[in-house]
Structures are given as structure tokens and as C-alpha cells.
Amino acid sequence: MALTYTAIETVTLSSAQSSIEFTSIPQTYTDLAILYSLRSNRASQVNSSGRVLFNGSTSNYSYREIVGTGSAVGNNSGSNGALIYIPASTATGSTFGNALVYIPNYAGSNNKSYSVDFVAENNAINIDGQGLSVGLWSDSSAITSVKVEEANGANFVQYSTATLYGIKNTV
DSSP, X not given: OOEEEEEEEEEXXXXXXXXXXXXXXXXXXXXXXXXXXXXXXXXXXXXXEEEEEETTOOSSEEEEEEEEOSSOEEEEEESSSEEEEEEOTTSSTTOOEEEEEEEETTTSSSOEEEEEEEEEOOSSSSXXXXXXXXXXXXXXXXXXXXXXXXXXXXXXXTTOEEEEEEEEEOO
């Protein structure tokens, strides 16, 4: 199966903001992908977290993740949206966290699954976190908007970037 990726929109912050949002997502693709490069200005922290929300909803999410730090491995589960890890104010300067959020069958009428492959960089002894997360948004609505937000009341710093891709199966 051949897949084609089409960049729908890229947002690069010109100043600190609490979120990046993609609205009016066309329903003409098979899947969606979001690539991001983010950093938080969360004070006195090496890392922070963000989350990805669909259609403005903050409910009906469940996820399970495995996270490594270079010296330890852990797992988490939760219900607050697709969780992402990002470097914060005391992480090595100018390092950004990167991830791919993949959302198959986003326009269908079934519940929406998603996966996240992430890393939060810090050039110290340990990295902030790298891992994989899988989840489910228990809602049968087509996804028409996606919001990436800083989940700890801080902001994403200037030059944080996210790109939304539409993916088509060309079989």
C-alpha cells in the first residue's frame, strides 16, 4: 500500500503561546499525522508535558505509554488526551522535544485510535524522556480540529513548530 503525505498546515510560533491549533481539517484523507518540535517555558523544570486534543474535547481519552530516561524505564496510563513530553526552562538551552502523532481513520464513524512516538531532549546525564504511547478517543465524530497544548499552565516558547499532514492510501 502506497501512502502519500501532504502538508496541510505548519504553525511556527512567533512568540510564546499556550497552544497550537489546526482547525477546519479537510475530510479527504485516510489518516492524519502531526510532527512537532516544542519547548516549554515552565519555570524551574527540566521537563513538562503537553497533550493533543481532538475537536476541543477534554474527555473520553485513554492512553498507555512506556517511557525511558536513559537510566530508568516506566509506564503510565491516563485519560487526559494524547500525552507528549517536552523540555522546559532548565533543560539544555535551545533543545526542543520532537514527536510524531499518528491518527488513522480520523474521518470515520468509529472511535479514534492514535499513537505517539516522542523524545524530549536534554544534553545532560539523562534525557528527559523518550517513549511510545497508544490511545483511544472514545468518540465517533470525525476529527475536524486538533489542538496541541502545554498541559501545566505554561507556554510553548517562540519557534515551537507543528505541522499537520494528511495521508492518503493510493491503492
